[in-house]
Amino acid sequence: MQLPNHGANPHHVYAKLGIEPPDTLLDFSENVNPAGPPQAVSDSWPALLSKLSAYPDPFGEPFLSAAANFHGVSTPYLFAGNGAAELLALIAERYQGKKALIVHPTFSEYEATLTAKNVEVIQIIASETDGFDLPLATILEKMKEVSVLYLCTPNNPTGRLPTRDQLQTIVRRGAEVDCDCVFDEAFIDFVDESLSFIPEVENYPHVTVVRSMTKMYAIPGIRLGYVVASPSIIMDIKARAPHWNVNGIAAQIGAVCLREETYRQQVIHQSTVERQRLTEFLRRHGCTVTDSVANFLSFKPGPHQQASKLFQDLLQQGIVLRHSENFLGMDGHWLRVGMKKEAEMTRLKEVLAIWFAEN
Numbered sequence: 001m002q003l004p005n006h007g008a009n010p011h012h013v014y015a016k017l018g019i020e021p022p023d024t025l026l027d028f029s030e031n032v033n034p035a036g037p038p039q040a041v042s043d044s045w046p047a048l049l050s051k052l053s054a055y056p057d058p059f060g061e062p063f064l065s066a067a068a069n070f071h072g073v074s075t076p077y078l079f080a081g082n083g084a085a086e087l088l089a090l091i092a093e094r095y096q097g098k099k100a101l102i103v104h105p106t107f108s109e110y111e112a113t114l115t116a117k118n119v120e121v122i123q124i125i126a127s128e129t130d131g132f133d134l135p136l137a138t139i140l141e142k143m144k145e146v147s148v149l150y151l152c153t154p155n156n157p158t159g160r161l162p163t164r165d166q167l168q169t170i171v172r173r174g175a176e177v178d179c180d181c182v183f184d185e186a187f188i189d190f191v192d193e194s195l196s197f198i199p200e201v202e203n204y205p206h207v208t209v210v211r212s213m214t215k216m217y218a219i220p221g222i223r224l225g226y227v228v229a230s231p232s233i234i235m236d237i238k239a240r241a242p243h244w245n246v247n248g249i250a251a252q253i254g255a256v257c258l259r260e261e262t263y264r265q266q267v268i269h270q271s272t273v274e275r276q277r278l279t280e281f282l283r284r285h286g287c288t289v290t291d292s293v294a295n296f297l298s299f300k301p302g303p304h305q306q307a308s309k310l311f312q313d314l315l316q317q318g319i320v321l322r323h324s325e326n327f328l329g330m331d332g333h334w335l336r337v338g339m340k341k342e343a344e345m346t347r348l349k350e351v352l353a354i355w356f357a358e359n
C-alpha cells in the first residue's frame, strides 16, 4: 500500500490505513521544533497586520539582509524562497534534461522535483550495515556521469552528518568533473552552525546550500527558506522564481527569528538530550538506531519484531511515527522519530516499552 510520502499531516496516514484516529494524537512523524515559534514572533504579530495590505519586498527583505548578516555573506549570494521546498523545485529546473545523483535513503523531494523537471536520477544507496555511512568512493566515481549531486546534511531520515573532509573531497571532485553540489542543510540548525558549509560557498562557485526556516523556528505554516550560492547561480534561480515569491509576513518573521540566539541554543540542548535518551532506550530494547546528530533519529526494531506492526499498533494508540516505506534503502524496516518535549518523549517510551515486552 502506498502510504503518504511525508511526515506531518497524520490524518492522511489514518485515512489511507482505514484506522479511526483517536481523539488526541502525538505526532512524532514531523521534525518541527516542539517548542513552538520564539516568543518574539508572537510579540511582533499585531504589528504584522499592517503588512497585509502592501505588496512584499520583491527581494524578500528584511529577511534577505538578516540572513546575509547571520551568515556573514553579502546579499548577492542569497535568495529567499517560499520554503526550502520551493527552492528545491527551482534548483531542479536548472538541470532539466540532465542527470542528477541522489544518495538514498534521503528526503523524497529531491527525486520528486528532479523527475518533474525531466532530470534523469541516478540512485546510490547507503548501506544499513554500514550505519548508512556516506558511500564516498561510489559517489566520487558516479559524479563524473552527472551534472549535479544532492546531499542532505544532516541527512533526513538518518540524521547522519557528513564530515567536513568528506564534503570538501566531494566538492573538489565536483570541480574536477563538472558536477554541481546541492547541500540541503534544513536541519543543521539543530546541530551547530559552525558545521555549515555556507562559509565555503565563496570559494566554490558550483555549490548551492539550501536552508529552511521551518524546522528550528517551528514556522512551517508561513513557508520560508533560502539558498546560499555564487551570484551567478543565485541570479539563475531568481530568474526562475515568481515575483514576490516570499510573502511580507514571512520576510518579517524570518528576520525576527534569526535574532533568537538564546532560543536556538536552548532548542539544540533540548533536542540533543531527548535524542540521546531515546537512542539509549531503543538500544537497550534491542533496536538498531542511526547515529543521528539531528532532532530526529531512525530505528529498526529487534530481529523478530516488525516495524510495520509497531507503526500500526502505535497508530491505534494515537502515536504517529514516520514509516520508511518510501525511503529507498530502509524499505519499511525502519521508523523515524522526531524529538518532542520531555513529557511526550516519556509517553512514547512508556508505550514502546510495553510493545517491546509484548512482541
Ligand SMILES: Cc1ncc(COP(=O)(O)O)c(C=O)c1O
Binding pocket: 082, 083, 084, 085, 086, 107, 152, 156, 184, 186, 187, 211, 212, 213, 214, 220, 224, 225
Ligand atoms: C531535508 C529537508 N529539506 C527541505 C525540507 C522542506 O522544508 P521547508 O518547510 O522549508 O519547505 C524538508 C521538509 O521536511 C526536509 O526534510
